[in-house]
Amino acid sequence: MKGIGGCDLHELAARFGTPLYLYDAERIERNCRALQGAFNAHYPATDSFYAVKANGNPHLLRLIAARGLGADCAAPLEVTLAERAGIPRENIMYTGNYESRDDLAAAARCGAINLDDITALDKLPAGFDGILSFRVNPGEGGGSHPGIITGGPGAKFGIPLESVPAAYRLAADRGFTRFGIHLMAGSNNRDPLFFARMTAIICHNAAGIFRPLGILPEYLDIGGGFGIPYTDDETPLDLDATAKAVAGTLALCAAQHGVTPPRLRIEPGRYIVGDAGYLLTRVTGIKEGIHRFVGLDAGMNTLLRPALYGARHRVTVVGKDTPAGVATLCGRICENTDIFATDIPFPAVTEGDIVLFHDAGAYCAAMAFPYNGRLRPAEVLCENGVARLIARAEDKTDFLGRYAV
Numbered sequence: 001m002k003g004i005g006g007c008d009l010h011e012l013a014a015r016f017g018t019p020l021y022l023y024d025a026e027r028i029e030r031n032c033r034a035l036q037g038a039f040n041a042h043y044p045a046t047d048s049f050y051a052v053k054a055n056g057n058p059h060l061l062r063l064i065a066a067r068g069l070g071a072d073c074a075a076p077l078e079v080t081l082a083e084r085a086g087i088p089r090e091n092i093m094y095t096g097n098y099e100s101r102d103d104l105a106a107a108a109r110c111g112a113i114n115l116d117d118i119t120a121l122d123k124l125p126a127g128f129d130g131i132l133s134f135r136v137n138p139g140e141g142g143g144s145h146p147g148i149i150t151g152g153p154g155a156k157f158g159i160p161l162e163s164v165p166a167a168y169r170l171a172a173d174r175g176f177t178r179f180g181i182h183l184m185a186g187s188n189n190r191d192p193l194f195f196a197r198m199t200a201i202i203c204h205n206a207a208g209i210f211r212p213l214g215i216l217p218e219y220l221d222i223g224g225g226f227g228i229p230y231t232d233d234e235t236p237l238d239l240d241a242t243a244k245a246v247a248g249t250l251a252l253c254a255a256q257h258g259v260t261p262p263r264l265r266i267e268p269g270r271y272i273v274g275d276a277g278y279l280l281t282r283v284t285g286i287k288e289g290i291h292r293f294v295g296l297d298a299g300m301n302t303l304l305r306p307a308l309y310g311a312r313h314r315v316t317v318v319g320k321d322t323p324a325g326v327a328t329l330c331g332r333i334c335e336n337t338d339i340f341a342t343d344i345p346f347p348a349v350t351e352g353d354i355v356l357f358h359d360a361g362a363y364c365a366a367m368a369f370p371y372n373g374r375l376r377p378a379e380v381l382c383e384n385g386v387a388r389l390i391a392r393a394e395d396k397t398d399f400l401g402r403y404a405v
C-alpha cells in the first residue's frame with residue numbers, strides 16, 4: 001500500500017508520530033454516496049442517520065453531514081458533537097439505553113428519541129415535541145461476533161415484541177402524537193436477507209401497534225448493522241440487493257396492511273467510516289518465544305476490537321510485502337488479551353518498521369482509552385495529498401491533570 005488519500009505513510013509517521021489513526025476523506029464520501037445511492041434508487045423515502053458511536057470525531061461528522069446524513073447519538077456528549085458539527089435538530093436522533101433523567105434532558109434537544117423501555121417515558125422532560133419511538137427487541141439478531149448481536153434473547157436492548165403495544169398505548173394516553181418505531185438487532189451483517197427479515201418484523205408489528213391508535217408512524221427505523229469485509233476471504237455486503245430487499249419488503253407489508261409505505265430510517269456507522277480508517281503503528285520489540293512475538297506501540301488500549309470481540313483486522317507492513325514465516329502481533333499493555341493476531345503470515349520486520357492496521361475507522365479510535373498510562377493517539381484526515389490533524393494525541397497533562405484535585 002503506497003499511501004492514504006495521497007499522503008505518504010513514512011512521512012505521516014515522521015510528522016505526527018505513532019500510533020496514529022488515519023482517515024481517507026474521499027473513501028468516507030464514497031461510502032456515503034454508495035449507501036444513500038442504493039437506498040435512494042430502491043426506496044427514495046429513506047433518511048440516513050450516521051451512528052456517531054462508530055467514530056465521533058466532529059471533523060468526520062462534518063464531512064458526513066455535508067453528504068446529507070443526520071446523526072444518531074447514544075449519549076449526551078454525542079449530541080453535543082453532532083450539534084458542534086452543525087447538524088440541525090431535526091437531523092439528530094437519540095438512541096440510548098437505560099436512560100437517566102439527565103440523558104433524556106439532553107436527548108430532548110434532538111428531533112427524535114428512540115426509547116429503550118416503557119419506564120423511560122416517565123423520565124422524559126415535559127414539553128418534548130419531537131418524534132417519540134420505542135426500540136423493539138425483534139426476538140432475534142445477527143452480527144459477526146456474539147458481542148455485537150443486539151437483538152434476541154441475549155440482548156440487553158429494547159422492548160420484547162409482546163410488550164411494545166402497551167408502550168405506545170401509554171405514550172398515546174400521555175398525549176404524544178408523533179411516533180416512530182425502531183430496532184437495531186446487530187452489527188456487521190453482510191447478508192441482505194438479514195435486513196429484509198428485520199424490516200418484515202418491524203413493519204408487520206407496526207401495523208398491529210398503530211392501527212388501534214389511529215396513528216401512522218412517521219418512520220420505521222431498522223438501525224445500522226451494514227457490514228464490511230475485514231479479511232480478504234469475506235465478501236462485501238451487496239448494497240443494491242439489500243436496499244432492494246428492504247424496499248420490496250416494505251412495499252409488500254404496506255400493501256398487506258392497506259397503508260401507505262412509511263418513511264424508512266437507517267443508522268449506518270461501520271459502513272460509512274470502517275474501511276476509511278487505518279491505524280499506523282511501529283514495531284517496538286521482537287521476541288522469539290513460544291510464538292514469534294512482534295510488539296507494537298499500539299495496544300488493546302488503542303485498538304480494542306480484537307481483545308473485546310476476537311475481531312480481526314488486515315495488517316500490512318509498510319514497504320515489506322512478502323511473508324517470511326508467522327508472527328503474533330501484540331501491544332505493550334500488561335494484559336494477556338493484548339494480542340491483535342496469532343501466528344499470521346508476516347514479513348521479516350525489525351524495530352521501527354511501520355505496521356498498518358486496515359479497516360480501523362469504526363469502533364477503533366472511538367474506543368481508545370489510556371490504560372497503563374498509554375495515551376490515546378492523534379487522528380489525521382488525508383485528502384488529495386494533504387494531511388490535516390483532526391484530533392491531537394492525548395498528552396501527559398491530560399492524563400495526570402485529572403488527578404490534580
Ligand SMILES: Cc1ncc(COP(=O)(O)O)c(C=O)c1O
Pocket residue numbers: 051053054072095150184186187188223224225226267268269270271362
Ligand atoms: C442504535 C444503534 N444504531 C446504529 C448502530 C450502528 O451500527 P453499525 O455500525 O453496525 O452500522 C449501532 C451500533 O451498535 C446502534 O447501537
